[in-house]
Amino acid sequence: MEQNFTLGDVQVSMTPEERFDEYLQSKGMRNTQQRRNLMDIVYSRHEHFDADTLIEQLPRKGDSGYVSRPTVYRTLAEFVDAGLLRKFELDGRAVYEHDYGYPQHDHLHCTVCDELFEFQSDELLELRRNVAQKHRFRVTSHRLIISGVCERCSRTPRRKRRKQDLI
Ligand SMILES: [Zn+2]
Protein backbone atom coordinates (compact mmCIF):
# COMPACT_ATOMS: atom_id res chain seq x y z
CA MET A 1 0.00 0.00 0.00
CA GLU A 2 2.39 2.61 -1.18
CA GLN A 3 0.01 4.95 -2.90
CA ASN A 4 -1.55 7.59 -0.80
CA PHE A 5 -4.47 9.95 -1.33
CA THR A 6 -6.16 7.87 -3.97
CA LEU A 7 -9.64 8.32 -2.58
CA GLY A 8 -10.74 11.03 -4.97
CA ASP A 9 -13.02 13.94 -4.25
CA VAL A 10 -16.62 14.13 -3.14
CA GLN A 11 -18.93 16.40 -5.13
CA VAL A 12 -19.73 19.49 -3.13
CA SER A 13 -21.97 22.40 -3.99
CA MET A 14 -19.64 25.19 -2.86
CA THR A 15 -15.94 25.83 -3.18
CA PRO A 16 -14.05 25.82 0.14
CA GLU A 17 -13.71 29.61 -0.24
CA GLU A 18 -17.47 30.06 -0.63
CA ARG A 19 -18.17 27.80 2.30
CA PHE A 20 -15.69 29.67 4.46
CA ASP A 21 -17.15 33.04 3.45
CA GLU A 22 -20.57 31.78 4.45
CA TYR A 23 -19.19 30.59 7.78
CA LEU A 24 -17.51 33.95 8.47
CA GLN A 25 -20.70 35.81 7.59
CA SER A 26 -22.69 33.64 9.97
CA LYS A 27 -20.23 34.64 12.69
CA GLY A 28 -20.32 38.30 11.73
CA MET A 29 -16.67 38.17 10.64
CA ARG A 30 -14.97 39.28 7.45
CA ASN A 31 -12.50 37.43 5.34
CA THR A 32 -9.00 38.92 5.44
CA GLN A 33 -5.97 38.67 3.18
CA GLN A 34 -4.14 36.51 5.72
CA ARG A 35 -7.07 34.11 5.95
CA ARG A 36 -7.17 33.94 2.13
CA ASN A 37 -3.42 33.29 1.95
CA LEU A 38 -3.76 30.42 4.37
CA MET A 39 -6.74 28.98 2.50
CA ASP A 40 -4.69 29.03 -0.73
CA ILE A 41 -1.83 27.12 0.86
CA VAL A 42 -3.98 24.63 2.73
CA TYR A 43 -6.00 23.85 -0.41
CA SER A 44 -3.09 23.82 -2.85
CA ARG A 45 -2.63 20.11 -2.14
CA HIS A 46 -4.10 17.33 -0.08
CA GLU A 47 -1.90 16.21 2.75
CA HIS A 48 -1.87 15.68 6.46
CA PHE A 49 -0.08 18.49 8.25
CA ASP A 50 0.44 20.07 11.64
CA ALA A 51 0.53 23.78 12.37
CA ASP A 52 4.33 23.95 12.65
CA THR A 53 4.90 22.27 9.28
CA LEU A 54 2.43 24.66 7.72
CA ILE A 55 4.13 27.68 9.29
CA GLU A 56 7.51 26.52 7.91
CA GLN A 57 6.03 26.50 4.40
CA LEU A 58 4.59 30.00 4.63
CA PRO A 59 6.33 33.03 3.10
CA ARG A 60 8.46 35.06 5.49
CA LYS A 61 7.37 38.27 7.12
CA GLY A 62 7.38 41.09 4.57
CA ASP A 63 6.85 38.72 1.61
CA SER A 64 3.48 38.42 -0.05
CA GLY A 65 1.40 35.58 1.30
CA TYR A 66 2.72 36.03 4.83
CA VAL A 67 0.51 34.84 7.67
CA SER A 68 1.43 35.46 11.30
CA ARG A 69 1.68 32.51 13.68
CA PRO A 70 -1.30 33.49 15.88
CA THR A 71 -3.39 33.95 12.73
CA VAL A 72 -2.40 30.48 11.55
CA TYR A 73 -3.60 28.90 14.78
CA ARG A 74 -6.78 30.95 14.90
CA THR A 75 -7.63 30.39 11.25
CA LEU A 76 -6.99 26.64 11.43
CA ALA A 77 -9.50 26.49 14.30
CA GLU A 78 -11.95 28.43 12.13
CA PHE A 79 -11.41 26.04 9.20
CA VAL A 80 -12.19 23.12 11.53
CA ASP A 81 -15.24 24.89 12.93
CA ALA A 82 -16.44 25.65 9.40
CA GLY A 83 -16.15 21.96 8.49
CA LEU A 84 -13.37 22.52 5.96
CA LEU A 85 -10.65 20.71 7.88
CA ARG A 86 -10.69 17.72 10.15
CA LYS A 87 -8.36 17.71 13.14
CA PHE A 88 -7.11 14.64 15.00
CA GLU A 89 -4.52 13.76 17.59
CA LEU A 90 -1.47 11.75 16.63
CA ASP A 91 1.19 11.06 19.25
CA GLY A 92 0.12 14.14 21.15
CA ARG A 93 0.23 16.57 18.24
CA ALA A 94 -2.69 17.98 16.29
CA VAL A 95 -2.87 16.85 12.67
CA TYR A 96 -5.12 18.51 10.10
CA GLU A 97 -6.47 17.32 6.78
CA HIS A 98 -9.16 18.24 4.27
CA ASP A 99 -12.67 17.36 5.31
CA TYR A 100 -14.97 19.33 3.02
CA GLY A 101 -15.10 17.68 -0.39
CA TYR A 102 -13.04 14.72 0.80
CA PRO A 103 -14.52 11.30 1.62
CA GLN A 104 -14.73 9.64 5.03
CA HIS A 105 -11.68 7.47 5.57
CA ASP A 106 -9.38 6.05 8.22
CA HIS A 107 -5.63 5.87 8.69
CA LEU A 108 -2.71 3.55 9.08
CA HIS A 109 0.18 5.27 10.83
CA CYS A 110 3.71 4.01 10.31
CA THR A 111 5.63 4.58 13.52
CA VAL A 112 8.98 4.35 11.71
CA CYS A 113 8.60 6.90 8.89
CA ASP A 114 5.62 8.72 10.45
CA GLU A 115 3.65 8.45 7.20
CA LEU A 116 -0.15 8.30 7.27
CA PHE A 117 -1.84 5.98 4.78
CA GLU A 118 -5.53 6.35 4.05
CA PHE A 119 -8.07 3.60 3.55
CA GLN A 120 -11.81 3.14 3.31
CA SER A 121 -13.64 0.08 4.57
CA ASP A 122 -17.30 -0.80 4.14
CA GLU A 123 -16.89 -3.60 6.69
CA LEU A 124 -15.79 -1.04 9.25
CA LEU A 125 -18.86 1.11 8.58
CA GLU A 126 -21.03 -1.99 8.87
CA LEU A 127 -19.42 -2.81 12.23
CA ARG A 128 -19.99 0.78 13.34
CA ARG A 129 -23.65 0.53 12.37
CA ASN A 130 -24.10 -2.74 14.27
CA VAL A 131 -22.33 -1.56 17.41
CA ALA A 132 -24.29 1.70 17.43
CA GLN A 133 -27.57 -0.12 16.95
CA LYS A 134 -26.84 -2.46 19.82
CA HIS A 135 -26.17 0.50 22.13
CA ARG A 136 -28.98 2.64 20.68
CA PHE A 137 -26.33 5.13 19.77
CA ARG A 138 -26.61 7.81 17.10
CA VAL A 139 -23.28 7.97 15.28
CA THR A 140 -21.90 11.31 14.20
CA SER A 141 -18.34 10.26 13.40
CA HIS A 142 -15.54 7.90 14.33
CA ARG A 143 -11.78 7.85 14.21
CA LEU A 144 -9.52 4.87 13.75
CA ILE A 145 -5.76 5.01 13.50
CA ILE A 146 -3.95 1.70 13.08
CA SER A 147 -0.35 1.94 14.24
CA GLY A 148 2.44 -0.22 12.91
CA VAL A 149 5.19 -0.44 10.32
CA CYS A 150 4.51 0.20 6.63
CA GLU A 151 5.57 -2.11 3.82
CA ARG A 152 8.48 0.05 2.79
CA CYS A 153 9.89 0.33 6.30
CA SER A 154 9.43 -3.41 6.83
CA ARG A 155 11.63 -4.06 3.81
CA THR A 156 14.50 -2.01 5.25
CA PRO A 157 14.31 -2.73 8.94
CA ARG A 158 17.84 -1.79 9.83
CA ARG A 159 17.99 1.72 8.52
CA LYS A 160 15.61 4.12 10.16
CA ARG A 161 13.85 6.02 7.43
CA ARG A 162 13.23 9.67 7.82
CA LYS A 163 10.34 11.44 6.22
CA GLN A 164 12.62 13.29 3.77
CA ASP A 165 13.86 10.00 2.30
CA LEU A 166 10.38 9.18 1.08
CA ILE A 167 9.78 12.26 -1.02
ZN1 LIG B 1 7.04 3.54 7.15
Ligand SMILES: [Zn+2]
Ligand atom coordinates in the same frame (compact mmCIF):
# COMPACT_ATOMS: atom_id res chain seq x y z
ZN1 LIG C 1 -6.44 11.27 5.84
